[in-house]
Amino acid sequence: MGVEIERKFLVNKEKWSQAIKEERSFxxxxxxxxxxxxxxxxxxxxxxxxxxxxxxxxxxTRTEYEYPIPKEDAQQLLDxxxxxxxxxxxxxxxxxxKLWEVDEFLGNNEGLxxxxxxxxxxxxxxxxxxxxxxxxxxxxKYSNSNLAIKPYKNWNIQ
Amino acid sequence: MGVEIERKFLVNKEKWSQAIKEERSFxxxxxxxxxxxxxxxxxxxxxxxxxxxxxxxxxxTRTEYEYPIPKEDAQQLLDxxxxxxxxxxxxxxxxxxKLWEVDEFLGNNEGLxxxxxxxxxxxxxxxxxxxxxxxxxxxxKYSNSNLAIKPYKNWNIQ
Numbered sequence: 001m002g003v004e005i006e007r008k009f010l011v012n013k014e015k016w017s018q019a020i021k022e023e024r025s026f027x028x029x030x031x032x033x034x035x036x037x038x039x040x041x042x043x044x045x046x047x048x049x050x051x052x053x054x055x056x057x058x059x060x061t062r063t064e065y066e067y068p069i070p071k072e073d074a075q076q077l078l079d080x081x082x083x084x085x086x087x088x089x090x091x092x093x094x095x096x097x098k099l100w101e102v103d104e105f106l107g108n109n110e111g112l113x114x115x116x117x118x119x120x121x122x123x124x125x126x127x128x129x130x131x132x133x134x135x136x137x138x139x140x141k142y143s144n145s146n147l148a149i150k151p152y153k154n155w156n157i158q
Numbered sequence: 159m160g161v162e163i164e165r166k167f168l169v170n171k172e173k174w175s176q177a178i179k180e181e182r183s184f185x186x187x188x189x190x191x192x193x194x195x196x197x198x199x200x201x202x203x204x205x206x207x208x209x210x211x212x213x214x215x216x217x218x219t220r221t222e223y224e225y226p227i228p229k230e231d232a233q234q235l236l237d238x239x240x241x242x243x244x245x246x247x248x249x250x251x252x253x254x255x256k257l258w259e260v261d262e263f264l265g266n267n268e269g270l271x272x273x274x275x276x277x278x279x280x281x282x283x284x285x286x287x288x289x290x291x292x293x294x295x296x297x298x299k300y301s302n303s304n305l306a307i308k309p310y311k312n313w314n315i316q
Contacts, residue, residue: 001230001231001234032191032196032198032211033190033191033198038190038239040190040191040198051209051211051225053190053209053235053239055238055239063238065227065231065234065235067209067225067227069223069225072159073159073223076159076223077211077223080213080221081196081211081213
């Protein structure tokens with residue numbers, strides 16, 4: 001079992017376009033269950049498969065259980081067991097000795113760029129890179145499980 | 159990914175009590191999801207943890223993905239993520255060169271004993287041990303996910 005403590009921010013596209021990008025990976029992920037109190041996610045990161053069970057988010061903290069699974073299983077689970085999915089390019093950026101993950105969403109979420117920092121403590125101090133804008137940690141519409149069901153491109157459609 | 163092909167039978171208690179029992183294990187299992195088309199099961203077999211995803215049963219065949227997980231994770235998932243659970247003692251019996259699994263259910267399912275044989279092909283021939291009674295392969299009420307929700311002890315209660 002792990003505990004995930006993360007803060008989430010929108011990214012300023014202009015400034016982000018000038019940032020130096022280091023490592024990046026392609027993510028495809030889907031949801032077998034996406035209830036707020038428990039999420040079951042299947043992920044393909046490049047060619048590595050994972051299954052993750054997440055509990056209820058309390059503040060910025062969430063219980064998380066993650067296990068590696070064969071790539072072929074992840075593909076089959078995504079194709080046959082998931083109700084909703086999304087894909088994104090994730091960049092890994094070190095800023096002020098802390099790791100930031102910046103997600104450039106693809107498909108129906110194209111145009112949305114979100115940065116996350118994982119903390120070991122909710123009160124851990126950190127500094128913001130200049131390409132970081134508004135905090136959206138508590139805005140559920142930016143959760144990946146929501147973006148898989150209600151993608152960014154449809155947010156303005158009533 | 160695996161495919162599970164199994165036939166299921168009720169057990170004659172008198173004859174079963176005289177059978178020679180070999181290996182046995184204690185099973186505690188619960189369900190995060192128990193829809194017919196997809197089941198997510200967490201299991202503790204003695205002190206080994208597993209998470210299993212199962213698809214729709216077609217005939218006697220079911221797609222199954224199973225992964226070992228730490229014992230502590232299995233306990234936490236059973237305690238905090240499962241809506242329903244059951245426990246049983248499973249005996250492993252070799253009969254006519256085939257492996258039978260006999261489940262003596264505990265708790266609210268006490269009194270129920272079910273035998274299963276796993277096959278590699280739906281048409282694979284096999285012989286029945288003398289302690290085997292009626293076949294219940296297609297009776298959904300005997301599925302473990304159902305027994306966790308509607309236990310045997312309540313079957314006669316309207």
